[in-house]
């Protein structure tokens with residue numbers, strides 16, 4: 001039996017801030033070995049689990065909804081199952097890392113570990129790590145999810161510092177510090193930090209969290225998402241690269257402001273490799289990834305998350321990329 005509770009690191013942060021990049025760093029590091037990883041995706045499909053580079057960790061994905069709402073019971077069920085498998089020596093893990101969706105309020109996730117008896121007996125929260133996209137966060141600071149992610153944080157990672165001036169960064173740090181005065185502050189490009197600064201730091205402060213939100217432990221606590229929607233386009237017909245380039249440059253330039261997050265895997269005609277792309281507002285990057293595996297279904301899957309997006313228009317654009 002284990003004498004110590006299993007530490008849980010909760011990685012949160014708004015859409016596209018650099019959470020998966022951070023998770024990959026932790027997993028590539030010695031400190032992340034033997035982690036059970038839970039990735040929660042907002043939308044129908046799990047692109048994240050395909051983008052997380054894995055070795056021997058258990059990666060489990062919850063993608064039926066948002067982890068902080070209807071999926072809380074799924075989280076408990078899943079962790080209970082993992083515990084049972086460990087007791088039967090089927091798996092071994094000595095920590096849990098949860099990456100929440102960019103639209104999750106971490107409050108209810110924290111609550112899961114405090115309120116449920118079994119969870120509280122076996123697990124302890126090591127830290128809530130919030131990744132901040134210093135370029136785009138100023139546009140989202142008024143969103144309730146962004147605010148709560150900052151408020152509940154034990155470690156604030158100001159990421160993407162390559163994209164802003166020192167002046168802008170200072171302004172943002174000042175605003176964020178007003179919202180959370182006790183969290184440790186770290187700065188990074190591509191979430192590059194010494195992972196020891198966020199893992200096994202035992203810095204979860206319940207008292208301080210309760211001061212912020214006295215309802216945290218109230219099991220009737222409810223939370224509603226702001227007006228942000230997501231949808232997925234999926235098709236197994238190959239896409240033409242020239243058309244894809246045209247469509248994306250249109251989307252980025254014309255829709256970029258309302259397009260908070262988009263990412264996916266593309267099946268491009270005549271390419272042996274998958275194309276993986278990522279976008280946050282007007283910043284976009286795509287690259288050829290590993291070759292398609294023999295038994296893998298070749299198809300394109302894209303998730304879009306944003307405000308005032310006309311799904312039909314996106315669907316037409318996608319169809320256009322398939323036409324000869």
Ligand SMILES: Nc1nc2c(ncn2[C@@H]2O[C@H](COP(=O)(O)OP(=O)(O)OP(=O)(O)O)[C@@H](O)[C@H]2O)c(=O)[nH]1
Nearest residue numbers: 015016017018019020021102159160189190191278
């Ligand atoms: N320029 C720059 N780009 C970055 C930095 N960190 C991450 N990115 C890019 O930002 C995009 C989003 O990074 P992810 O790690 O996928 O972000 P995320 O928070 O997991 O995103 P979601 O969970 O999908 O909302 C990717 O294209 C990254 O390569 C950084 O410090 N600077």
